[in-house]
Amino acid sequence: MGRAPCCDKANVKKGPWSPDEDALLRSYVEQHGTGGNWITLPQKIGTVGLKRCGKSCRLRWLNYLRPDIKHGGFSEEEDNLICSLYISIGSRWSIIAAHLPGRTDNDIKNYWNTKLKKKLFGKQRTDRRQCRSIGTAKQESDRFDDGGLGIVIDGAGQNDFWTSTSIRELHGEVGERSSSDGVSYQSPLVAPSSPLPQPLREDSASLASSSLPGVSTDLDELFQFDLVKLEGLDFFNGFEGVKNSNEVSPLVCPSVVQAHNELLQW
DNA sequence: AAATGTTCCAACCGCGTCTTG
DNA sequence: GCAAGACGCGGTTGGAACATT
Incomplete structure (x- = not known):
């Protein structure tokens, strides 16, 4: 038995929001707030209600209509922060x-x-192209977008060290420090003894030695990323020195240090 | 000018977590 | 303690706008 739908799918409008719908939602939320219940909110709006799913209303408000939303291009500082945090926590x-x-x-x-x-x-893609003359640009691009990136991020320690639960706990979303389960979560930002988190190294080694056709070669190549992949980071201010260091922590950018410290506080 | 490919972003979907009764 | 409902999140998709051939 599946989950009950959050709304009557047959009677809700989907797709892009019209200016009228935006105005209805905006004026209602500004006057009454969400009332703590998005699901029932569409029926309360206007005389005939808003024919939208509550989830859709919530998304529209949070992502577009909120007054404090910043639209437009991202600054260099924001770029650095996003990249740093992504590499830290995925x-x-x-x-x-x-x-x-x-x-x-x-x-x-x-x-x-x-x-x-x-x-x-x-x-990096450019760098690697210089090393590999086979394959089309498209194939190369796909390989990097999928396998390469995922592994890089894993290599930064996300998956094995920062489960969604630990992140949530660390971020205080459950309201208390995480230690009751006896598991100690190792921050990927704190320099471990080797450039790679150990579990990943083991995984990569075992994967790379698998007998799947074609896998070994690719993984051998992909898991050279300790230095190779990180070389692509050096144009970010916050990552200077990372490629030469045995310390994993790339946290030079002050805002990332702050974010990281906040996580560790919990 | 038309066809085709690519990029970008708003919105949707499904699932895990939280809250409430 | 349990179940149902709501919330919040991250992945994915659809399609408009733009670029290239």
Whole structure:
């Protein structure tokens, strides 16, 4: 038995919001607030209600209509902060957004996927192209966007060290420090004894030695990232020196240090 | 000028977590 | 303690705008 739908799908409008709908939602929320219940909010709006799913209203308000939303291009400082935090904690967009006033998680996510990712790893792609003469540009691009990036981020320690639960706990969203479960979460930002988190190294080694056709070669190549991948980071102010260091922590950017310290406070 | 490909972003979807009764 | 409902998050998609051929 599946979850009950949050609204009557047959009677809600989908797709882009019209200016009228925006105005209705905005004026209602500004006057009455959300009332703590988005699901029922559409029926309360206007004389005939707003034919939108409550979730859709919430999203529209949070991502577009809120008065404190900052639209427009991202600054260099914001770029650095996003990249630093992404590499530190992965795709925890809401946490990243919390450190960028006026920006929404959706905004940041889109910005990362469309621009920052390319900006960050484009350089490496160029570097690697010089080393590899086979394959089309498109194939090369796909390989990097998928496998390469994911592994880089894993390599920064996210998956094995920062479970979603630990992040949430560290961020105080459950209201108390995380230690009751007896698990000690190691921050990827605190220099471990080796440039790579140990679990990843083991995983990569075992994966790379797998007998799957074609996997070994690719993984051998991809897991050279300790230095190779990080070289792409050096154009970010916050990452100077990372490639030469045995310390994993790239935290030179003050705002990232602050964000990181906040996490460690919990 | 038309066709095709690419980029970008708003919005949707599904699922895990939290809250409430 | 449990179940149902609501919330919040991250991944993905659709389509408009723009670029290239």
